[in-house]
Amino acid sequence: MTVTIARENAIAVVTVDNPPVNALSQALRQALVEAVAELDADAAVKAVVLICAGRTFIAGADVNEFGKPPQPPLLPDVVATIEGAKKPWVAAIHGSALGGGLEVALGCAYRVAVASASLGLPEVKLGIIPGAGGTVRLLRLIGSAAAVDLVTSGSPVGATKAEGLGLIDAIVDGDLRAGAIGFANGIAEKSLPQPISSRAVPAVEPGFWENAEKAVAAKAKREVAPLRALASVRKASETDFSDAMAFERETFLALRGSEQAAALRHVFFAERAAPRPPELAGITPRDIRSAAVVGGGTMGAGIAAALRDAGLPVVLIERDATAVERGLANIRAIYDGSVKRGRLTQEAADQRMAGVTGGDNYGLLADTDLVIEAVFEDLAVKRAVFEKLSSVCRPDAVLATNTSYLDPNAISEGVSHPERFLGLHFFSPAHVMKLLEIVLTEATSPEVLATGFALARQLGKIPVRAGICDGFIGNRILKVTRAQAERLLLSGATPSAIDAAMRAFGLPMGPFEAQDLGGLDIAAFQRKAARERGEIPFAPVAERLCALGRFGQKTGGGWYDYQPGDRAPKPSETVATVIAEEATGRPQHAWDEASIADAIILPMVNEATRILEERVALRSADIDLVKIHGYGFPRWRGGPMHYAEARGLAEVVAVLDRLAAEGLADPPCEGLRQAAQGDSFAAIAG
Ligand code: 3HC
């Protein structure tokens, strides 16, 4: 039973129970319509409370039904039925009232919520717009500016803000059911309020819509849904209710079948699958109540802030007293930045800082549950750190390395109780970036791996399980991206053309701009290490730029020139000369944005397929998450693997074959050819 009805004297309580999140499946929609009919016919009922069992109010339409033809009763009709009920319905909200869930609440005569509830229309995040009157009713209830904000951002608001906007009528303290029944008793004898659908449309200032369009377009870039959502709110302000509803529904249905919506749905489900690798089903993680970070540089400070943000007390270990002070100052600088940007009050920042203890004495770690190492990228230095940790930490303390490229198996040699060791690879800035690669060694126990995933949840990160190889998942693919970018340079494309093509594809920055920002020295250091291992990294132009001292913005020049105090990249004569010299004798090609994007993205897919074949990643969707959350790959493209599947793997193979024939990329690997046969990576992933 998805809906049950109880009577509390003159109040009927309709309880929705459709785990896990009370999504509006066909069965639930049907049951709600039947509940309205039953309660309309019951003379003893004066008002109705609509409440949900479990963790949340209705979290929206059932996303699983989106690939299929809509089944009646359709949600707009369900909302209209509730709105047309003869008795006043009161939505009693806890958890989240999202999308279709909020639309159902907007059909109710009143809305009350607990203080911790949140309400929103997140449809644009799924590449669609509300499809059951959200844009049309919201405008009438809370005004144009607030409606535009909620609908085009997709971000929910908390109950207090919702009350201020007029989105809810009251906040309930204590038990929601009892509070909502009390509220319903208070309104039961009153006449029904005017339904939102027949309320007047608020007036707007001249130029309001044009300004809103500019602001939304600037933020959305190539994402389609936010501007379509705005168009729907605008339509609601300019036509009558039923025309606006028809426009909204038509737009909703058109977007539902779009490529962007399919990509965003893919990411939605990937994000929910990644934290639960099947091998960890039923495994209980260790409790993490205290943490330490060794090394307070760029990464260590960010990791310490991330741990503090999750409420864990943190010890920061550095080499000596001066380094401790510097490390603490690095963390303080992060919090100062948050205060400056209005993300944190000074009081909250001080409180977080007060939870960090600095020192150079490993004895401070005797009772710490988790230690994350973020010292220099040097095997001997890291091993020495873990030797000390092995001698001072409890045998059940979890020990982790944040190494980018070193082999965690090698780092953990000599660690006592090696089953407690794993890689926790954060991305810079670690307190901001959502991705956490969780790397298991030959010895990592399932319990410790599960602890890594539980920690990611505590920190609000997206965890992806990774096996060991050079660069794990993300940086291994990044190496291919960079090598491809240089191959293109030597065959006729310029840095600006390549960067522009990648931005046009949807990345926030091209590969050369990104290197100038981060510094060319980091990759140079990695290439040196690779050469020492006997590898031959391909970066002929980058090597020459480094030899010229062109390390990026920080040295006034890298792939581009920079004027002092100006971060705008200017094409560089010096770089053009180096490229021309390195390209001597190589065939030159004509490149446009699409062919550049193909020559960079599809080799990434090829490398990612090898990563899948080697089981370094478990699922192609995990690789998508790594690129989206660690490297700015556009979410609306669904990640490189989804992009390749959506494009057709046979075509991907054909393009790579063509590029390979011209010496512009490696040929497709066997796994990719095999996946192309079934047009899916499913065949080579578990
Ligand atoms: N449809 C189907 N399943 C859903 C769902 C939905 N709308 N929302 C969540 N789920 C599923 C998840 O896939 C997951 O399933 P699993 O356990 O099998 O993996 C389970 O519910 C729990 O989800 P979370 O792990 O995300 O649980 P949390 O407690 O962390 O978060 C939540 C709960 C805040 C409700 C979060 O799930 C969420 O944001 N959901 C999406 C809400 C949304 O986008 N709604 C709009 C849908 S579109 C719409 O309504 C169109 C309408 O206008 C017509």
Ligand code: NAI
């Ligand atoms: P960093 O140079 O900014 O910081 C390293 C810190 O470690 C310094 O403060 C140093 O004093 C300290 N340190 C060195 N030896 C120590 C010891 N024996 N005991 C205690 N402290 C010691 O380096 P960064 O960038 O923070 O990198 C740290 C680690 O994180 C490296 O392994 C790196 O590969 C990895 N990493 C770096 C990323 C980045 O974007 N910078 C991203 C992800 C991982």
